[in-house]
Amino acid sequence: xxxxxxxxxxxxxxxxxxxxxxxxxxxxxxxxxxxxxxxxxxxxxxxxxxxxxxxxxxxxxxxxxxxxxxxxxxxxxxxxxxxxxxxxxxxxxxxxxxxxxxxxxxxxxxxxxxxxxxxxxxxxxxxxxxxxxxxxxxxxxxxxxxxxxxxxxxxxxxxxxxxxxxxxxxxxxxxxxxxxxxxxxxxxxxxxxxxx
Amino acid sequence: xxxxxxxxxxxxxxxxxxxxxxxxxxxxxxxxxxxxxxxxxxxxxxxxxxxxxxxxxxxxxxxxxxxxxxxxxxxxxxxxxxxxxxxxxxxxxxxxxxxxxxxxxxxxxxxxxxxxxxxxxxxxxxxxxxxxxxxxxxxxxxxxxxxxxxxxxxxxxxxxxxxxxxxxxxxxxxxxxxxxxxxxxxxxxxxxxxxx
Amino acid sequence: xxxxxxxxxxxxxxxxxxxxxxxxxxxxxxxxxxxxxxxxxxxxxxxxxxxxxxxxxxxxxxxxxxxxxxxxxxxxxxxxxxxxxxxxxxxxxxxxxxxxxxxxxxxxxxxxxxxxxxxxxxxxxxxxxxxxxxxxxxxxxxxxxxxxxxxxxxxxxxxxxxxxxxxxxxxxxxxxxxxxxxxxxxxxxxxxxxxx
Amino acid sequence: xxxxxxxxxxxxxxxxxxxxxxxxxxxxxxxxxxxxxxxxxxxxxxxxxxxxxxxxxxxxxxxxxxxxxxxxxxxxxxxxxxxxxxxxxxxxxxxxxxxxxxxxxxxxxxxxxxxxxxxxxxxxxxxxxxxxxxxxxxxxxxxxxxxxxxxxxxxxxxxxxxxxxxxxxxxxxxxxxxxxxxxxxxxxxxxxxxxx
DNA sequence: CTCTAATCGAGACGGTACGTCGCGTCTTACG
DNA sequence: CGTAAGACGCGACGTACCGTCTCGATTAGAG
Numbered sequence: 001x002x003x004x005x006x007x008x009x010x011x012x013x014x015x016x017x018x019x020x021x022x023x024x025x026x027x028x029x030x031x032x033x034x035x036x037x038x039x040x041x042x043x044x045x046x047x048x049x050x051x052x053x054x055x056x057x058x059x060x061x062x063x064x065x066x067x068x069x070x071x072x073x074x075x076x077x078x079x080x081x082x083x084x085x086x087x088x089x090x091x092x093x094x095x096x097x098x099x100x101x102x103x104x105x106x107x108x109x110x111x112x113x114x115x116x117x118x119x120x121x122x123x124x125x126x127x128x129x130x131x132x133x134x135x136x137x138x139x140x141x142x143x144x145x146x147x148x149x150x151x152x153x154x155x156x157x158x159x160x161x162x163x164x165x166x167x168x169x170x171x172x173x174x175x176x177x178x179x180x181x182x183x184x185x186x187x188x189x190x191x192x193x194x195x196x
Numbered sequence: 197x198x199x200x201x202x203x204x205x206x207x208x209x210x211x212x213x214x215x216x217x218x219x220x221x222x223x224x225x226x227x228x229x230x231x232x233x234x235x236x237x238x239x240x241x242x243x244x245x246x247x248x249x250x251x252x253x254x255x256x257x258x259x260x261x262x263x264x265x266x267x268x269x270x271x272x273x274x275x276x277x278x279x280x281x282x283x284x285x286x287x288x289x290x291x292x293x294x295x296x297x298x299x300x301x302x303x304x305x306x307x308x309x310x311x312x313x314x315x316x317x318x319x320x321x322x323x324x325x326x327x328x329x330x331x332x333x334x335x336x337x338x339x340x341x342x343x344x345x346x347x348x349x350x351x352x353x354x355x356x357x358x359x360x361x362x363x364x365x366x367x368x369x370x371x372x373x374x375x376x377x378x379x380x381x382x383x384x385x386x387x388x389x390x391x392x
Numbered sequence: 393x394x395x396x397x398x399x400x401x402x403x404x405x406x407x408x409x410x411x412x413x414x415x416x417x418x419x420x421x422x423x424x425x426x427x428x429x430x431x432x433x434x435x436x437x438x439x440x441x442x443x444x445x446x447x448x449x450x451x452x453x454x455x456x457x458x459x460x461x462x463x464x465x466x467x468x469x470x471x472x473x474x475x476x477x478x479x480x481x482x483x484x485x486x487x488x489x490x491x492x493x494x495x496x497x498x499x500x501x502x503x504x505x506x507x508x509x510x511x512x513x514x515x516x517x518x519x520x521x522x523x524x525x526x527x528x529x530x531x532x533x534x535x536x537x538x539x540x541x542x543x544x545x546x547x548x549x550x551x552x553x554x555x556x557x558x559x560x561x562x563x564x565x566x567x568x569x570x571x572x573x574x575x576x577x578x579x580x581x582x583x584x585x586x587x588x
Numbered sequence: 589x590x591x592x593x594x595x596x597x598x599x600x601x602x603x604x605x606x607x608x609x610x611x612x613x614x615x616x617x618x619x620x621x622x623x624x625x626x627x628x629x630x631x632x633x634x635x636x637x638x639x640x641x642x643x644x645x646x647x648x649x650x651x652x653x654x655x656x657x658x659x660x661x662x663x664x665x666x667x668x669x670x671x672x673x674x675x676x677x678x679x680x681x682x683x684x685x686x687x688x689x690x691x692x693x694x695x696x697x698x699x700x701x702x703x704x705x706x707x708x709x710x711x712x713x714x715x716x717x718x719x720x721x722x723x724x725x726x727x728x729x730x731x732x733x734x735x736x737x738x739x740x741x742x743x744x745x746x747x748x749x750x751x752x753x754x755x756x757x758x759x760x761x762x763x764x765x766x767x768x769x770x771x772x773x774x775x776x777x778x779x780x781x782x783x784x
Numbered sequence: 785c786t787c788t789a790a791t792c793g794a795g796a797c798g799g800t801a802c803g804t805c806g807c808g809t810c811t812t813a814c815g
Numbered sequence: 816c817g818t819a820a821g822a823c824g825c826g827a828c829g830t831a832c833c834g835t836c837t838c839g840a841t842t843a844g845a846g
Binding site for chain 6: 209211249252
């Protein structure tokens with residue numbers, strides 16, 4: 001018969017109402033992520049928490065994964081916006097320090113994103129952005145394929161940050177920056193001058 | 197009164213029948229993992245594929261994760277049995293080469309385990325075993341907490357292998373061994389004598 | 393923690409949709425009762441027959457017994473509404489005749505209710521209603537406890553009607569009314585004046 | 589293929605072992621009936637209670653219903669053996685008194701049989717035997733079909749006895765005998781000479 | 785300030801998978 | 816070599832959640 005009745009128009013308008021709903025859903029997800037892993041969160045919980053009708057969720061996102069993707073992309077965008085400039089202009093340690101500082105500052109948010117079973121999706125999003133960047137700045141190392149380098153770096157950073165935010169007695173930003181630098185940056189971009 | 201009438205006894209006996217069923221289920225899972233991600237595999241698919249009744253699955257494992265855990269523990273055990281001896285007696289590159297060679301030899305199995313959404317559980321199991329080993333050989337580096345070192349190393353290795361097995365034109369064992377060594381071993385256990 | 397997340401709300405609204413579903417389920421059960429005993433009827437059969445999703449059944453009734461109870465209460469209500477007035481105003485024979493006539497008129501329905509293994513539940517419901525009525529009109533006989541009288545009468549009536557509706561060549565309404573009267577009413581309420 | 593492999597030889601022999609097993613199963617069922625309704629009793633419970641292997645049950649009875657039938661037939665046989673002679677030689681009240689006395693004497697057994705959801709099957713068995721008897725002694729009443737008379741009488745007796753055995757403060761045997769007589773015997777076999 | 789269309793809330797529903805349960809059959813190890 | 820212990824196939828159950836689908840009720844922004 002009619003194989004596609006449910007075009008299910010996504011409210012694309014930037015009407016205040018739409019924005020309000022989306023924000024509420026995003027915050028509901030984040031707040032739930034602090035209590036339980038992502039896979040156990042149900043759409044009903046989110047909508048209930050956001051004070052929004054159940055069906056309304058699907059008017060904005062096809063899945064709960066989609067919402068998380070959105071959130072992840074947004075937050076990673078902010079993160080990169082803060083740290084990328086430094087990456088281009090300064091040495092790598094300064095850049096990782098900026099990264100760690102930023103994450104630490106928003107640790108509640110990033111703990112939810114990195115330790116609640118959501119890390120996989122977040123990493124995916126991170127990877128996507130990182131691969132885009134990598135195309136502009138190819139890695140010269142012959143023994144290490146570009147894609148693998150980026151994958152490894154992103155995974156490493158995500159894993160280290162996740163470990164950090166899980167600790168009850170976490171190391172300082174400075175210490176973590178050094179760890180990130182030594183474990184993920186240096187092996188991939190070996191310091192040019194090693195002799196001095 | 198009697199709060200537990202049903203017990204749902206797990207067949208613990210080593211009768212041939214039990215063993216046959218378990219093997220069939222394990223192989224069914226592996227063969228399905230080659231076609232679809234772990235989360236999309238249903239218990240019904242596995243039992244159907246294994247020629248076993250649906251309920252029988254739960255007589256052996258509480259859920260599909262448990263089966264995967266079992267499989268993972270078993271295969272990782274075999275892997276470590278092959279590579280650990282070398283790790284203790286020889287240099288790290290030989291050890292990583294042995295690891296890569298072993299994985300390459302059983303690449304069909306490991307591709308299923310590492311690229312089908314099952315990597316997370318496999319990593320968990322790997323981590324468990326690695327942490328046990330780490331307790332016996334504490335890492336002396338002061339800037340790097342033991343647990344983080346192991347977590348990072350395992351994640352890195354898993355990720356690198358996963359990337360490798362996904363490639364349509366994969367690098368050689370030798371190349372990958374070098375990559376693994378440079379990215380995960382060297383940063384954590386810096387070569388003692390670098391000056392010569 | 394939160395011991396009841398799921399609530400499994402029963403649709404209580406009198407929306408047309410809800411009513412339609414309930415009706416469909418009731419009719420499905422009745423129509424199935426004509427072919428097989430109640431205990432052999434599965435929820436899947438009912439929902440299939442009613443053109444309704446399997447889970448939907450449980451949104452309305454906790455089990456198939458509940459649906460039958462509902463049906464029974466409803467039909468017994470109608471039956472009593474027809475026969476009670478007569479019971480109060482006229483002699484007992486007229487009342488039993490009204491009862492039999494009513495049942496005969498709806499014999500397809502009552503055959504399903506009384507001969508399909510559903511009789512037990514129907515009797516239970518009947519008993520409940522009859523006991524309520526009995527409280528208002530206590531039975532004066534000293535040798536016969538009230539509760540026993542009602543239980544016996546209801547059981548007797550149900551049994552007689554069940555037998556009647558099972559016959560391939562059933563007696564007339566008038567004959568059955570007399571049987572019911574002589575077997576269940578007269579022994580319990582002996583005619584005061586027998587001599588005239 | 590082989591459509592009937594499981595002829596499942598029932599041990600028909602009267603070997604002591606067979607008899608012991610059957611007795612144990614029967615007693616297990618009875619003892620369980622004192623605690624829970626028949627439908628909730630599982631074969632595993634019975635075999636466990638009887639100290640007998642699970643599969644062994646099915647070597648003796650196809651169902652749990654079959655076991656109950658056996659039990660019922662046996663006990664009803666004993667009951668009738670005690671009360672029938674009186675029925676033939678003496679007045680009806682003496683007969684019902686004998687019946688009630690017998691039941692009262694074995695009230696633990698009969699309570700289990702009559703109040704534990706097993707009544708239906710017991711009634712069925714009772715009916716079977718009673719119909720056999722009725723063929724030999726046709727009921728002369730023209731207004732009451734034989735089969736209905738027997739059905740009604742058996743149901744009535746069973747129901748009255750069930751009520752009796754459920755009471756916390758039960759009437760005496762004498763009282764119950766009178767009730768049974770007045771409710772089930774007299775209406776069916778009206779006393780010939782009432783006038784004297 | 786009103787009208788009209790987009791959006792929303794509420795929640796019933798079909799569907800799929802889950803995990804549990806009990807029955808009756810079949811295998812196997814043990815005595 | 817027969818029998819108990821118990822694994823197994825089967826199929827129903829009841830639960831959970833998803834994503835779709837009505838309905839009205841609200842709301843917002845265009846006229």
